Amino acid sequence: MASYLEPEQIAIRCTLMRGGTSKGVYLHEHDLPPPGPARDSLLKRIMGTPDVMQIDGLGGTHLVTSKIAIVGPSSVPGADIDYTFAQAELDKDVIDYTGNCGNISAGVGPFALDAGLVRPGETETEIRIHNTNTSKIIVARVPTRNGRARVQGDFAIAGVPGTGAEIFLDYRMTAGAKTGKILPTGNRTDVLKLENGSELEVTICDVANTIVFCRAADVGLKGDELPETINPDEELVQRFREIRGKAAERIGYCSDWRRVDEESPFLPFVVFVAKPTDYVTMAGTKASANGMDLRARLIFMNRCHESMAGTGSMCIASASRIPDSIVNQALADGAAEKKTLSIGHPLGIMHVRVETRPSNNEEGMEIDALGFGRTARRIMDGYVYVPASDAY
DSSP states (O other), X not given: OOEEEETTEEEEEEEXXXXXXXXXXXXXXXXXXXXXXXXHHHHHHHHTOSOTTOTTSSOOSSGGGSEEEEEEEXXXXXXXXXXXXEEEOSSSSOEEOSSOOHHHHHHHHHHHHHTTSSOOOSSEEXXXXXXXXXXXXXXXXXXXXXXXXXXXXXXXXXXXXXXXXXXXXXOGGGBTTTTSSSSTTSOSSEEEEOTTSOEEEEEXXXXXXXXXXXETGGGTOOSOOOHHHHTTOHHHHHHHHHHHHHHHHHTTSOSSGGGHHHHOSSOSEEEEEEOOOOEEOTTSOEEOGGGOSEEEEEEETTEEOSXXXXXXXXXXXXXXXXXXXXXXXXXXXXXXXXXXXXXXXXXXXXXXXXXXXXXXXXXXXXXXXXXXXXXXXXXXXXXXXXXXXXXX
């Protein structure tokens, strides 16, 4: 556990890392109180939550920079380490453990390797990560040199400047992450009845994290909107809140859709999709329809993701192979047969690996390969200081 350095503050070991297109605080599990209110209180104080500026903590004022990874020895057979993901809210007094973050997951292997929690390989280290949020195993293949995780390489991802060493994350074992089923309702499409009297056709899919998918056109959008357009639009944000609330109620994540923010603030995500077309990204660059298979925008915690969640990409890829699903219908011609799915998001195009074969099950397919490449970089090691009165 952390040690007192002065009468009024304690110091806790921490690492600040970028994982994929997110940034978070990585902590050793044994430096924290056990799961419960004391741990939650400490994490909120570390991040500076609740405060939209997070001015008194390490949070970065955006959901994608207000994330936490807690890493320790494995508690289950067949895994090398345990990893718990925590999402710190900005303006709400919330630490959420409902789902996982694929981008932050990309940093877990390198963190564990450099911390001596796993035995390094010569040029690559395969690390079996037990994600406690979903009770699923993610396999990270981390390029290794001299017992440390490599950082330099020529692999680029949209939304991160420069290049780095590619970390491949294998998500094949995350099907039915929260519900135990790829299609929690047993249906490839469902109809949600909205409060304005309209009906919305959706697909609810649970791989890596749970997502409710809808067509961009069905919610009055084109599919190339950016966060700066979506997030200030209160009417649109409330529409997405209702969609995810109705889906959450249907699959048992909340007792009433109106209470979704209190009972299930993180899941399900909402993703609206559209067929590919050219658009201008948040970085001012052009995303070409020729290089993508569909467009997707992800809404989590009532905000639009600045790029694409790693777990979101895994669920999109899986749903894209389910015949007649909302995602499958949005694909460019021939995309369903490819081994790589290219997703157009606000900062560019993300490429993920997905291979399936036909099956007689509910989904109409079996997943043979599912994963994506990310980069990660350790930015800072040190201690975070927390007022002793707020620590436990």
